[in-house]
Amino acid sequence: xxxxxxxxxxxxxxxxxxxxxxxxxxxxxxxxxxxxxxxxxxxxxxxxxxxxxxxxxxxxxxxxxxxxxxxxxxxxxxxxxxxxxxxxxxxxxxxxxxxxxxxxxxxxxxxxxx
Amino acid sequence: xxxxxxxxxxxxxxxxxxxxxxxxxxxxxxxxxxxxxxxxxxxxxxxxxxxxxxxxxxxxxxxxxxxxxxxxxxxxxxxxxxxxxxxxxxxxxxxxxxxxxxxxxxxxxxxxxx
Numbered sequence: 131x132x133x134x135x136x137x138x139x140x141x142x143x144x145x146x147x148x149x150x151x152x153x154x155x156x157x158x159x160x161x162x163x164x165x166x167x168x169x170x171x172x173x174x175x176x177x178x179x180x181x182x183x184x185x186x187x188x189x190x191x192x193x194x195x196x197x198x199x200x201x202x203x204x205x206x207x208x209x210x211x212x213x214x215x216x217x218x219x220x221x222x223x224x225x226x227x228x229x230x231x232x233x234x235x236x237x238x239x240x241x242x243x244x
Numbered sequence: 245x246x247x248x249x250x251x252x253x254x255x256x257x258x259x260x261x262x263x264x265x266x267x268x269x270x271x272x273x274x275x276x277x278x279x280x281x282x283x284x285x286x287x288x289x290x291x292x293x294x295x296x297x298x299x300x301x302x303x304x305x306x307x308x309x310x311x312x313x314x315x316x317x318x319x320x321x322x323x324x325x326x327x328x329x330x331x332x333x334x335x336x337x338x339x340x341x342x343x344x345x346x347x348x349x350x351x352x353x354x355x356x357x358x
Contacts, residue, residue: 162344173335173348174289221287227344231277235289 132158134226136236143214144244151209151239153224159204160226164233165197168221180207214243246271248338250349257326258357264311265321265352267336277339278312278319279346284332292334295319323354331356 133156143149153163161182166174178199179187186199196218198210207226211218219242225233247270257263269278280292295303295312302310307324323330336349 164345168287171333171351171353173350174346176345176347179343179345223287223289225289225346231339231341231344232279232291232294233339233344233346234291235281237286237288 132226132228132232132234134224134234134236136224136239138239139237140240140242142242142244145215146213149211149214149241151211151222151224151241153207153209153226153236155205155226155228155234158226158228160228161204162227163201163207164225164227165199165207165209166223166225168223168238170221174223177209211241214241216243219243246273246276246338246340246347248336248347248349250336250352252352253350254353254355256355256357257323259326259328261326262322262324263326263354265323265334265336265354267319267321267349269317269319269336269338269347269349271317271338273340273342275341277341278310279337279339280308280310280319280321281335281337281348282330282332283335283351289335293321326356328356328358330354 135154137152163180165177180201182201188194201207223238224236276297278295282290293305311320333351338347
């Protein structure tokens, strides 16, 4: 089946530092990947759509300079949280979209900013 | 804009019994997909079942089936012969054929009692 990995699974950082999260599709190519944010016991909120070879499309209210997205290849998208602050602490999930319109999700990254 | 509503924050079912989770959605698009995803405590999103809007036949995957009422914009999930491993948060999601984006409902936490 379609497998998506994320790295790291958990990260703790100091306020003001930047954190990079990687999302990889392991057994398929994905021209489109998505990044979500999920607070405890809440739903997934789409942050941005990542397209290989082009700029990401951000949802309303998401700061593109804060959350930098790079989709360098058909199997890798990265999310960088710049100058992280405690309010950025959350669970970040990526997904990849192969051709058949079903998104497959990574295991998520738990970010804690101190 | 598309919306997805899950009106049952929590549901409970006895092991081996059947339970139905409700979902309604709103859209002006004619071509779309509907999904149910399961999120266990590990927080890995797992695809349970998918329905193409153009198909009248309800999707079925083993013990999981849906009741898709397109005119009523309703998409409920029925879990038969519930098992302890079915305990999780379940999300209904609308998938746009145009953008590939997913819009999630608020989620329903399912408890399975032994």
